[in-house]
Every structure is written in C-alpha cells, then in structure tokens.
Amino acid sequence: MKTRHRWIPLLVVAALAGVVAAAFAVYLMWEQAIAPTTPPSASSSDRELVRHGARVVALGDCAVCHTAKGGKPYAGGLALATPFGTIYTTNITPDPDTGIGTWSLEAFTRAMRRGISRDGHQLYPAFPYVHYTRMSDNDIAAAYAFLMERDPVSAKAPDNALIFPLNFRPLVAFWNVLFLREGPEAPDVSRDATWNRGRELVNGLGHCAACHTPLNPIGGEQWNKAFHGGVVDGWEAPPLNALASPPNPWTKPQLMAYLRTGISSHHGAAAGPMLPVTQELGTAPQEDVDAIATYLLSLQKPQARDLAQSDPAGADKASIQRGAVLFSAACAACHGDKSPMQSLGERPSLATSTAVHAATPRNTVQMMLEGVPWQGEQALHYMPPFAHTLNDRQVADIANYLRATYTNQPPWKDVVQAAADIRKGDQSR
Ligand code: HEC
Ligand code: HEC
Ligand code: HEC
Structure with missing residues (x-):
C-alpha cells in the first residue's frame, strides 16, 4: 500500500505538466479572427503605391500560384501536389464572400508574415509565407493596394486532399515554431543597397529557396544546405551557390538575361517550374533583377560542383x-x-x-x-x-x-x- 502511495505526488506532477503542455499547445494553435472591413475604394488608394504593388506581385509570383489553368487571374483554384497530398490555392481577388474583399491591411499583413488567415485559421506552408515574412512593410502594403483593385471574382477553392493528421490545420502552428523566422531582416550595413535589396528579393518576395533548397521529410527547408538545389514538380532546381564554378561559370550579364528572358546563350533555357518565374521577372525593373543577380553571385562557393573527369x-x-x-x-x-x-x-x-x-x-x-x-x-x-x-x-x-x-x-x-x-x-x- 505504502509504496503505491508514493507514486501519487509524481502522478499529480505529471498530470499538471500534461495540462500545462496542453494549454501551451492550445495557446500556440489559437489565433484570433481580425474583424471584417469594407475594401478601400479605388479612388482612395495611392496610385504610386498601386503601381509599385504590380511590381511586387509580379516578383512574388502571386498570379503563378493563384490562377487555375484557364481560370481568372488571382481567383485561385490551382492544385499544388505536395508529398502530403493536394492543396488548392485560394481566391485573393477582393470578392467579399470567396476572396479577400473583407480583409484589412492588418489581416493581409498577418497572412504574409505569419501564415494566418483573416478568420484565424492556420495556412499551409505551400503558401510561401516563411519567405514573404521577409518583405518590407511598404511592399506588403503595395501588394495589398494592388490586389484590392483587381476585379472581384466569385470562386471557391476545392477542398484540399491531405493525409491524416495534416488535414488538421492547427498542427501547422508547431511546424511554424521550427521553420518560421518572422519579420524583415535588418540591412547588413557592411554591404551596399543593391546587395541588400537583392537579399530581400531572393529570400523574401522571390522565395527562390522554396525550390532551390532541399527539403527535409516534413517539408521544411534544410537551412544548412541553403541553395544547394532541390527537386520540384519532377524537375531539378539546380544549386544556386555553384553558379560561378567550372565547367560553365555564369557571369552577371548571363544571369540577368536568363532571369529576364528564360534563356541564356551559355547555359540553356527555362522550361520547367522556372519558366513562369522568368516570365514574371521579365516584367520587373532592371534594377531589381540586377540586385537579385548581385546577391546570388555573392553566395558562390568555389568548387561546389563535381569536377570529376569522364571515365x-x-x-x-x-x-x-x-x-x-x-x-x-x-x-x-x-x-x-x-x-x-x-x-x-x-x-x-x-x-x-x-x-x-x-x-x-x-x-x-x-x-x-x-x-x-x-x-x-x-x-x-x-x-x-x-x-x-x-x-x-x-x-x-x-x-x-x-x-x-x-x-x-x-x-x-x-x-x-x-x-x-x-x-x-x-x-x-
Ligand atoms: C507557391 C504557390 C504560392 C505563391 C507563389 C503564392 N501563394 Fe498565396 N497561397 C498559396 C496557397 C496554397 C494558399 C492556401 C493555403 C491554405 O489554404 O492553407 C495561399 C493562400 C494565400 C492567402 C490566404 C487567403 C485566405 O483566404 O486565407 C493570401 C492572402 C495569399 N495567399 C496571398 C499571396 C500573395 C500576395 C502572393 C504573392 C506575393 C502569394 N500569395 C503567392 C500558394 C501560393
Ligand atoms: C523543334 C526544335 C527542337 C527539337 C526537334 C528538339 N529540341 Fe531540344 N530544345 C529546343 C529549344 C528551342 C530549346 C530551348 C533552348 C533554346 O531555345 O535554344 C531546347 C532545349 C533542349 C535542352 C535543354 C538545354 C538547356 O539546358 O536548356 C535539351 C537537353 C534538349 N533540348 C534536348 C533535345 C533532345 C534530346 C531532342 C530530341 C529528342 C530535342 N531536344 C529536340 C528545340 C528543339
Ligand atoms: C517554383 C520553383 C522555383 C522558384 C520559385 C525559383 N526557381 Fe529557379 N529554377 C527552378 C527549376 C526547376 C530550374 C531548372 C530549369 C527549369 O525549370 O527549366 C531553375 C533554374 C534556375 C536557374 C538556372 C540555373 C542553372 O545552373 O542553369 C537560375 C539562375 C535560377 N533558377 C534562379 C532563380 C532565382 C534567382 C529565383 C528567385 C527569384 C528562382 N530561381 C526561383 C525552380 C524555381
């Protein structure tokens, strides 16, 4: 009898620890809804901001994912195949019922920085918010102003088909603890403005690592192998940290030509998932693509590519x-x-x-x-x-x-x- 009783305090402590852990889990998973608003009227928005927003949305490939084949731009419904099942992109036109028409800038910013929808539900990281979190406040406000001026389209995304337990959205909160580092990066004062803009575009809006960095089994990027290359939609996204290595080093003009036109006379053409990226970059200003190329070339590790001779x-x-x-x-x-x-x-x-x-x-x-x-x-x-x-x-x-x-x-x-x-x-x- 006595020995049995000795366990009771331990059990109480274990039960309390369980309750605290459960409370912490609920705290992590629980997000408030942000109150609906009426969308800003077209006449009220700042023209310069909307124009800048068009650039931001192009550099971020928003239309590439948020447009179904043959569908209306930004109305969503494109199926993304992931190792965990199929996820459909949502409608980001300003339709109040099926799109983001009732979203305030605050709700939009929270989605871009933390992957939380207006009503508080967790968004899946197939939406690359782990990168968009690096965008500047001004770029987020500009994207918002631009999207709020699109034609509203009534379209509801089909239901996702994800494997258990990932079909339970709140679990994403735990994934975020591991893989989301929230907020813009402070500028590196030892580098010039072009390099800093390039880093912001590559790591943030351009989400280049989403394809060019290998993923771990739960779909997070392997940060210790940043830009070592990855596989996406059946294609290899080549390493971006070995661009300057033999047998075929890239120069900056070649890199800029490839990024803007999808073809480099010395390296080949984009045909797979990189093709739409280059089509969007083709509309971006020269100085942004210059910044991207500048930053990429600063990442080069000599000899990262295998130089083995043929046998x-x-x-x-x-x-x-x-x-x-x-x-x-x-x-x-x-x-x-x-x-x-x-x-x-x-x-x-x-x-x-x-x-x-x-x-x-x-x-x-x-x-x-x-x-x-x-x-x-x-x-x-x-x-x-x-x-x-x-x-x-x-x-x-x-x-x-x-x-x-x-x-x-x-x-x-x-x-x-x-x-x-x-x-x-x-x-x-
Ligand atoms: C790689 C594909 C991809 C790209 C690129 C992408 N998105 Fe998305 N986005 C998604 C997916 C998938 C969802 C839905 C996630 C979910 O339902 O959990 C989503 C959801 C959203 C949501 C939440 C909508 C809602 O109703 O909850 C917003 C806002 C959004 N995206 C904005 C953008 C903007 C702005 C850009 C460009 C800067 C962008 N997205 C680029 C895939 C993408
Ligand atoms: C009608 C013309 C045409 C035919 C036929 C054709 N190709 Fe191509 N191929 C292209 C074009 C165009 C590109 C894109 C690069 C460019 O514009 O030069 C390309 C690109 C490629 C590339 C990628 C080069 C790179 O790194 O971007 C490979 C590899 C390739 N072709 C192999 C083949 C093979 C193998 C065949 C035969 C089975 C073939 N092609 C037939 C036109 C053709
Ligand atoms: C949706 C996935 C995806 C995204 C996002 C992406 N890439 Fe790519 N990238 C690829 C794939 C796949 C290839 C291989 C070529 C192809 O798709 O035809 C590639 C090829 C390249 C190449 C050619 C490399 C070589 O050695 O030939 C460069 C350079 C490049 N990407 C740079 C970038 C930059 C810079 C960004 C961000 C602005 C970016 N990529 C974003 C998937 C992606």
Missing part, C-alpha cells in the same frame, strides 16, 4: 550508338551544329547546357518528355514533347549520347530506370 570505360557504348541514331532523327534538325536554330547564335548549345552537365539526368529527361511549352505568338523558343514518341530506353539512349558527346562528365547511372521513375512522377532521385 569512358564506364559508358555504355551500345546505348550511346543507338542514342546517336535517335538524336540525328529526332533532335538534330534543331540541335545539330549546322541547324538553323544553332546558327542564330543566341541559342544555347547542348555543349554548355546546365541540364546535360548536371549530376543527375533529371532535367535532360524532363526536357525530352515535356519539351518547352508553346507560349503563343510571343514564343521565344519551343521544343515538342517526346513523352509519347520515345520510350524509357530511347530516352536513356539519347541522354547517354548527349552526356558522352557534349560533356566530359562521368556517365549517368541507370538512366532507363531514372526515365521510368521520372515519367511516373518520382521526386526522390
């Missing part, structure tokens, strides 16, 4: 030969040395392409499967998709041929399997 013994000669035949039939009309496209001069040769030099065949395979999408009359470049024409072995043969012919890098391994996996949407290799 011809490891190459699959039969595959390369089959690849050569396929290349001359399917690709050489455009990519052959004497093709009209190559003789234009401004076009990247496969000999300098990032995709063909990369450590994994992912983007070369994706390039063949998906091509460069047709962008209408203004199209700068187009490549047809070969997903239905070439099978996995043929894709691999051509990839092996390109690797052996246009680079002195070691051959990729298991490209047939890689092509099959990438076609199925595997993100892991």
Whole structure:
C-alpha cells in the first residue's frame, strides 16, 4: 500500500505538466479572427503605391500560384501536389464572400508574415509565407493596394486532399515554431543597397529557396544546405551557390538575361517550374533583377560542383550508338551544329547546357518528355514533347549520347530506370 502511495505526488506532477503542455499547445494553435472591413475604394488608394504593388506581385509570383489553368487571374483554384497530398490555392481577388474583399491591411499583413488567415485559421506552408515574412512593410502594403483593385471574382477553392493528421490545420502552428523566422531582416550595413535589396528579393518576395533548397521529410527547408538545389514538380532546381564554378561559370550579364528572358546563350533555357518565374521577372525593373543577380553571385562557393573527369570505360557504348541514331532523327534538325536554330547564335548549345552537365539526368529527361511549352505568338523558343514518341530506353539512349558527346562528365547511372521513375512522377532521385 505504502509504496503505491508514493507514486501519487509524481502522478499529480505529471498530470499538471500534461495540462500545462496542453494549454501551451492550445495557446500556440489559437489565433484570433481580425474583424471584417469594407475594401478601400479605388479612388482612395495611392496610385504610386498601386503601381509599385504590380511590381511586387509580379516578383512574388502571386498570379503563378493563384490562377487555375484557364481560370481568372488571382481567383485561385490551382492544385499544388505536395508529398502530403493536394492543396488548392485560394481566391485573393477582393470578392467579399470567396476572396479577400473583407480583409484589412492588418489581416493581409498577418497572412504574409505569419501564415494566418483573416478568420484565424492556420495556412499551409505551400503558401510561401516563411519567405514573404521577409518583405518590407511598404511592399506588403503595395501588394495589398494592388490586389484590392483587381476585379472581384466569385470562386471557391476545392477542398484540399491531405493525409491524416495534416488535414488538421492547427498542427501547422508547431511546424511554424521550427521553420518560421518572422519579420524583415535588418540591412547588413557592411554591404551596399543593391546587395541588400537583392537579399530581400531572393529570400523574401522571390522565395527562390522554396525550390532551390532541399527539403527535409516534413517539408521544411534544410537551412544548412541553403541553395544547394532541390527537386520540384519532377524537375531539378539546380544549386544556386555553384553558379560561378567550372565547367560553365555564369557571369552577371548571363544571369540577368536568363532571369529576364528564360534563356541564356551559355547555359540553356527555362522550361520547367522556372519558366513562369522568368516570365514574371521579365516584367520587373532592371534594377531589381540586377540586385537579385548581385546577391546570388555573392553566395558562390568555389568548387561546389563535381569536377570529376569522364571515365569512358564506364559508358555504355551500345546505348550511346543507338542514342546517336535517335538524336540525328529526332533532335538534330534543331540541335545539330549546322541547324538553323544553332546558327542564330543566341541559342544555347547542348555543349554548355546546365541540364546535360548536371549530376543527375533529371532535367535532360524532363526536357525530352515535356519539351518547352508553346507560349503563343510571343514564343521565344519551343521544343515538342517526346513523352509519347520515345520510350524509357530511347530516352536513356539519347541522354547517354548527349552526356558522352557534349560533356566530359562521368556517365549517368541507370538512366532507363531514372526515365521510368521520372515519367511516373518520382521526386526522390
Ligand atoms: C507557391 C504557390 C504560392 C505563391 C507563389 C503564392 N501563394 Fe498565396 N497561397 C498559396 C496557397 C496554397 C494558399 C492556401 C493555403 C491554405 O489554404 O492553407 C495561399 C493562400 C494565400 C492567402 C490566404 C487567403 C485566405 O483566404 O486565407 C493570401 C492572402 C495569399 N495567399 C496571398 C499571396 C500573395 C500576395 C502572393 C504573392 C506575393 C502569394 N500569395 C503567392 C500558394 C501560393
Ligand atoms: C523543334 C526544335 C527542337 C527539337 C526537334 C528538339 N529540341 Fe531540344 N530544345 C529546343 C529549344 C528551342 C530549346 C530551348 C533552348 C533554346 O531555345 O535554344 C531546347 C532545349 C533542349 C535542352 C535543354 C538545354 C538547356 O539546358 O536548356 C535539351 C537537353 C534538349 N533540348 C534536348 C533535345 C533532345 C534530346 C531532342 C530530341 C529528342 C530535342 N531536344 C529536340 C528545340 C528543339
Ligand atoms: C517554383 C520553383 C522555383 C522558384 C520559385 C525559383 N526557381 Fe529557379 N529554377 C527552378 C527549376 C526547376 C530550374 C531548372 C530549369 C527549369 O525549370 O527549366 C531553375 C533554374 C534556375 C536557374 C538556372 C540555373 C542553372 O545552373 O542553369 C537560375 C539562375 C535560377 N533558377 C534562379 C532563380 C532565382 C534567382 C529565383 C528567385 C527569384 C528562382 N530561381 C526561383 C525552380 C524555381
């Protein structure tokens, strides 16, 4: 009996600790609603602020995510595939019922800095508020003024399809404790204004790390591997901290040209998830893109890229030969040395392409499967998709041929399997 009683104080302490922990958890998860307001009238807003807001919203890619395929701009409804299920973007037009028409600037600022919706519910980090939190107050106010002047559209996003327990939104509060560092960064006084603007744009509004930094298993960025490269929508987002390394160093003018036009005569073209980013950056002022390039080039770590020399013994000669035949039939009309496209001069040769030099065949395979999408009359470049024409072995043969012919890098391994996996949407290799 006596020994049993000795446990009672311990149990009481444990129960109290449990209550305190539960109270703390509820405190973390609980957020107040911010009262609805009537949207500011168009005549009341400051024209200069609205114009600046258009730049901010373009640099932040808001329309890229908040517009469904064929849908109205900013009305949401685009499905984002995540390892945890599908999340739909919401309507950020000023519609009072289905959009953000009743949001005050205070509510909007809280969403951008902390990922909390007006009514107090936690937003999922597929909305990159962990980056937007670095925006200046002025940029947030400008984005708000601009969005409040869009045409209101009545559209409700479909319900998310997330795995248990992540379909319980309040859990995001715990994720935020780990991954959200709230607020703008103080300027680094040892650097000039261009560098500081570049850092704010890259880390904040441009959310470049969201794709170019590897994620951990719960979807947080691995800060100790910032800009080491990541995988997004089946494409590799190359490292941004090895841009100045051989075999193919980037210069600032090349970087600016790529960011503004999606194509660099020395490195290749954006065709995957980077394409819409460059389309938005194309509308940004020169000085903002200059700032981004300045900051990126300051991040370079020499020799971060693998400089291994090729080992011809490891190459699959039969595959390369089959690849050569396929290349001359399917690709050489455009990519052959004497093709009209190559003789234009401004076009990247496969000999300098990032995709063909990369450590994994992912983007070369994706390039063949998906091509460069047709962008209408203004199209700068187009490549047809070969997903239905070439099978996995043929894709691999051509990839092996390109690797052996246009680079002195070691051959990729298991490209047939890689092509099959990438076609199925595997993100892991
Ligand atoms: C990578 C895709 C992505 C980008 C880029 C993006 N958003 Fe979103 N945003 C989302 C998703 C997804 C949600 C919905 C999250 C949820 O329901 O939990 C969202 C939600 C929001 C919300 C909350 C709306 C509500 O009703 O609760 C606001 C406000 C918002 N975004 C504003 C913006 C602005 C402004 C920009 C540009 C600076 C932007 N977003 C860029 C994905 C994105
Ligand atoms: C109709 C012309 C056309 C054909 C055919 C074509 N391509 Fe392309 N390809 C392009 C264009 C345009 C680009 C974008 C770069 C540019 O504008 O020069 C590109 C880009 C690429 C890139 C990426 C270069 C980089 O890093 O951006 C690879 C790799 C590539 N093509 C491989 C192939 C292969 C392999 C085939 C045959 C299976 C093929 N292409 C067929 C037009 C073509
Ligand atoms: C939605 C994901 C995404 C975002 C956001 C993003 N990138 Fe990319 N980026 C990619 C992918 C994927 C590629 C590979 C090319 C492609 O998509 O066709 C790429 C390619 C690049 C390249 C070419 C690198 C090389 O070695 O060839 C540069 C430079 C670049 N991005 C810079 C940026 C900057 C600067 C930002 C922020 C303003 C940014 N990216 C934001 C996904 C992204």
